[in-house]
Amino acid sequence: MQTAATDTEEELATRQVILQAAYEEIHVRGFQAASLSKILANTNVTKGALYHYFPTKLALGYAVVDEILAEQIQQQWVQPLLQTDDPVTGLIQIIKQAGQELTEEDIYCGCPLNNLAQEMAPVDEGFRSRVEFVYEAWRTGTETAFKNGQDKGFVKKEINATSVATMIVASLEGCMGLAKNARSKKMLYQCGESVMDYLQSLRT
Amino acid sequence: MQTAATDTEEELATRQVILQAAYEEIHVRGFQAASLSKILANTNVTKGALYHYFPTKLALGYAVVDEILAEQIQQQWVQPLLQTDDPVTGLIQIIKQAGQELTEEDIYCGCPLNNLAQEMAPVDEGFRSRVEFVYEAWRTGTETAFKNGQDKGFVKKEINATSVATMIVASLEGCMGLAKNARSKKMLYQCGESVMDYLQSLRT
DNA sequence: TGTTATACATACCAATCGGTATGTATGTCA
DNA sequence: TGACATACATACCGATTGGTATGTATAACA
DSSP: OOOOSSOOSSSOHHHHHHHHHHHHHHHHHOTTTOOHHHHHHTTTOOHHHHHHHOSSHHHHHHHIIIIIIHHHHIIIIIHHHHTOSSHHHHHHHHHHHHHHHOOHHHHHHOOHHHHHHHHHTTTOHHHHHHHHHHHHHHHHHHHHHHHHHHHTTSBOTTSOHHHHHHHHHHHHHHHHHHHHHHTOHHHHHHHHHHHHHHHHTTBO | OOOOSSOOSSSOHHHHHHHHHHHHHHHHHOTTTOOHHHHHHTTTOOHHHHHHHOSSHHHHHHHIIIIIIHHHHIIIIIHHHHTOSSHHHHHHHHHHHHHHHOOHHHHHHOOHHHHHHHHHTTTOHHHHHHHHHHHHHHHHHHHHHHHHHHHTTSBOTTSOHHHHHHHHHHHHHHHHHHHHHHTOHHHHHHHHHHHHHHHHTTBO
């Protein structure tokens, strides 16, 4: 029933269970207010297992950023955008799809990356730098897509792709943040429309 | 040395000291991680005084939103904008002034309203609704300014002032959030430039 | 001048926190 | 088959948390 000696068998199933439960608890309560006891209570894993895989609570939080959030952003925002030729059309499609896939509960809890950024940036440098690494990938991925779009004649040459990429990430996070506090999918869509209008203004 | 019986003498100086200290601690640590003991340690006020003025920690947090943050947003973003005829020119000026006035430490701690929104919205309805009240005032103030701008011929008639107002608040909060995690005033300015470009695109 | 309410101050408390010490079951390998 | 490392499980610990009970000094008022 148990796996012992030499991990990596079923991709460390127990570790993944802990990581996922931590991700969910942190998503709702934030990192500092997330209780290890409550995380474990949501699984059938004990504290011994937790501290076998993670030396501290902080290390568990870091792993959530490195192994879950980085992947999420990459798969949802960066990779699909880099596969399109016209970044405006591509990003609008990604935004629409994201809007459809988000449940009301997702909206109520907001973007987990932004949550951790706003909570932990002033409190812990390890968190901040790891979150920044993910944001950096998001921004530079977007920047690359828009530079390619400029080269292929889809996007105005006079815009600064770096600034625009930052603005895009900022406005998306801002929209999600406002919709989260308003608890309103309608506001998310309304704000999303304005973001898409902005994107259209970047066309040649 | 002490004021007793019938408050309201020096505008409840002690209460204000507690409130201000709470605001500062919450700004850095967040509400849930803010410790009452540490808040009091930053003043020369005791726990007895705190619980004389505030029945619970939650009530103290609510007072920070109602009495400090609401006023901040109103004074910094709503009132100046409503005094201008051309909202685009007006808002650009407000953004530039805000950017100049912000210290590096302000950037590192981010917008206190956004901080509380992202942290507390899923956790406590009392917080969420109070923060929402402030956001609502910010959004509708901006909306009114842009509707007036449309009437006076400064702003395109075809834009939806409600959506635009939401987008403006979202992108401003998004910019501050990104700059906070990046710990970069340069990024704040860079992102602010793109917001101002967006505002320019709303002109007739 | 005595009474009372206000405005604090001090000491303490149960609950919860992250973390540790110890024990045990199981698979690997010599 | 025995030795050993891995993979947990259980019980416990000091520190910190928000909150309370109690005491006291002062001002207003009758």
